[in-house]
Amino acid sequence: MAYLFNTPDDVRSMLEVIGAESIDELFEQVPDHLQVDGLLDLPAGLSEPELEAHLRELAAANHGSSSRVCLMGGGVYDHFIPAAVDEVASRGEFYTAYTPYQAEASQGSLQTFFEFQTLVCQLTGMDVSNASLYEGGTAVSEAVFMAMRVTKRHNRVVVLGSLHPEFQQILETYLGHLSCQLDVIATPDGAADVDIVADSLDEETACLVIQHPNVFGALEELEPLCRAAHEVGALAVVSFDPLSLGLLKTPAACGADIAVAEGQSLGIPAQYGGPFLGILACRHDHVRQMPGRLIGQTVDRHGQRCFVLNLQAREQHIRREKATSNICTNQGLLAVRATVYLSLLGRQGLVDVAELCCRKAHYAAERLGELPGFELMFSRPFFKEFTLRHQGDATDVINRAAAAGFDLGPALGRFPRLRESLGEAADQTLLVAVTEQRTRDEIDRLVESLAATPTDSATPETLTKPA
């Protein structure tokens, strides 16, 4: 049997020590009539070669960025992952360890997470980062709960309509059973109107949630928006793109109180949407209201510097129903990946990758926007992703591009929550994201393929339903 050690002789001698007749006897606590009669209805076991053949067959029925050129966005991007990231994350000493409860047996993980926390602070300008949350969407919800605790305002949260609609859906789920009102401010121009937002905030508002760059790829007027939140005593929760910070002002410099992010772009593959990396950072004052694990530096009994799980009194295993979050298992290995990635990038690498994304995205936007039947949906400044509008159905554009070997999207029509901001253009719009990996040649070929009159080359295929 797979991965088992005990030979029949072992079993006999172990049972003897236990004083039991059989393994069955050990299960006497489970009433007989509750025990499965025979075997469950599961497939028979596979050998490793059979399993590999099976997985290869399943993989061959998928088409990812290894079979087409990826210009997809919507929060998941095709950035280059240096080999050294995989090498470190493949170390069994990291990926087969668990939460570092025993500090003496876990200094490798603990120091790495301490470095992760520091790198996030350096990236964002914030004072404190935790050691990870599940992903970018739940990070927004955790930040909102944290803002409610800090401000002691539990009745109202304001969110821009340009927040990723799935992040908004999670927040709706998390707040759905509470008395807290969730107000969403539509962003018909691709970004929020600061005056409208300011007018909508009041002394009951716990926080204003802003994504920057937003789901349309556009930059928000982050500084005045944060100021507007502060004027009513609310916190500014900012969801950022980590790599954008090679070019853009940090969340801290713009006035964010809590900065959250999806960390997928930091050396984590798309893998159908997870596991990813939730990032949450804040100011010193609010550290005891933070969710999730925090690693702290201290000294051991010899006075040596070392690292431990810190401020655990916030957490569920100590505080139970009064904990700042229910999170236990987090995304440790993804934090390891991000730490290695940022170490490799360094100060200049971060700037380079951000500029490359920005330049290539602007080239692609210019070329695509000039095509007959196409235009850029918004005129706002953007970083690496933009909203393209087609005079026909956006899904046709995606199908035509796929037939030519390019993946674009998602089509924004799949997100009902964006309809108020997009109006009648909802079904005509799609996202295009351009990372540092794309070449001018690829962009030019995409433009040529879309310029050609739509013909039979288009696969009549439906897109995913709104999910």
Add this chain to the structure above:
Amino acid sequence: MRNTLATELLFDLSQPGRRAARFPHSDVPEQPLDEMIPASFRRDNQDGRLPELTEPDVIRHFLNLSTLNMSVDTHFYPLGSCTMKYNPKRHERLSRLPGMVDLHPYQRICDQQGMLRLLHDMQEMLAEIAGLPAVSLQPAAGAQGELSALLVASAWFRSRGETRTRVIFPSSAHGTNPASAAIAGFECVQLENTAGGLVDLAELEARLDEQTAVFMITNPNTLGLFETQIESIAAKVHDVGGLVYIDGANMNAIMGITRPGDFGGDMMHFNVHKTFTGPHGAGGPGAGPIAVRSELAEFLPGPVVTRTTDDDGQPHFDLETPIRSIGRVRSHFGNVGILLRGYCYLRTLGREGVRDAARHAVLNANYLQALLADLLPAPFGEYCMHEFVASASNLKDQRGISAMDIAKRLLDFGFHAPTIYFPLVVLEAMMIEPTETESKATLDAFAAALHEIAEEDVDFLRQAPHETPVSRPNDVQAARQPILSWSPDDDADRNA
């Protein structure tokens, strides 16, 4: 043999001008940055403070750091309630296959049929193991599974015009149970008594009423005992109209042996990183899919994978949000990389292997419990399931040796420590879960080490561990003056 230079903090290793990642020059027409992004949005690049390192710096740093960890690959890791079993290497290779690792979640449905088939079949296998027909793979970890299921329960009660306010759980419950209940908006009621380590039926009955929404129970419980009266417990909860939630953290003891749906559970979560060998990733990622009874299915968090058959008889897989779904609990589709590994594991074990894994997990735990019965007796039960909670209170009374001392000293012997001081109902608790992927020889050596430790000098034990890179960190100082990130000033202080 330790390379302490390489394990200085990244920030201390940094040297201005060093670089690792280099990118090709831009091949698109040059455009001034100001024309793309106005200066008012841009950062002052002098404030970018990331460290500057070469690739060899980075590799030597992290590989040396990795050697400061204990892990399943390198050590026996009997951390109770965590199921630290072997993580098969084939899973790592297969999760990186092109078509899997590079699949974007917004690919067209026709481009994801292989992935959807895998996830669909994973749903089916989990439903079979649970004995509960409807599965959502969305939750990112066990705690999020609990929260999701409690929100499902809440929505189900509302749909019936009921508002129920309370969630009940035993005092031995994982901390996530009350924490999740609180976030889901419920009032928490904890049962304080134990009847031989099990739920006290009389106390439960006294706490049940028409305000009871959910009774959460881990079965086998955190003492490693099967709740023998689980059917009566479930019946009593159902009698007042409540639902029974099974925390599946300990499914490794019973998979293929008995099913939560058959013993009265209405909802449950799996910990794929535990039971189905995720792996644990230094603290995550996990995956916490939930399974529920059919009448709760339409409230599950979405999307879920559906299977239909085309006109030409070919299966077609799609994503669907259940009709009265509580909504999304995370973006995209769950921690797929972990679900994929769990799928590989279940396909490798198959119907017989699943049962055998549980049988040998229970055999190993009972064997180790028997080897330690004289030294660290487990206060409840004759046989245990996949783990047992031993008590060091005799040693504490007789020699002044605590569970903490023993745990720390075990590290010197090359064994990871058990979970200690949990659950609270056992004094000087040591929760030991050997798993099925350990040999008799390892268990013998572990027991021998414990017997040896029990004879050691008390002062020596209180200073243990002695052979680890660090020993007994000062937690009090860490909490009193939290240092949660490196800053340049720290170095100035250290050099002063």
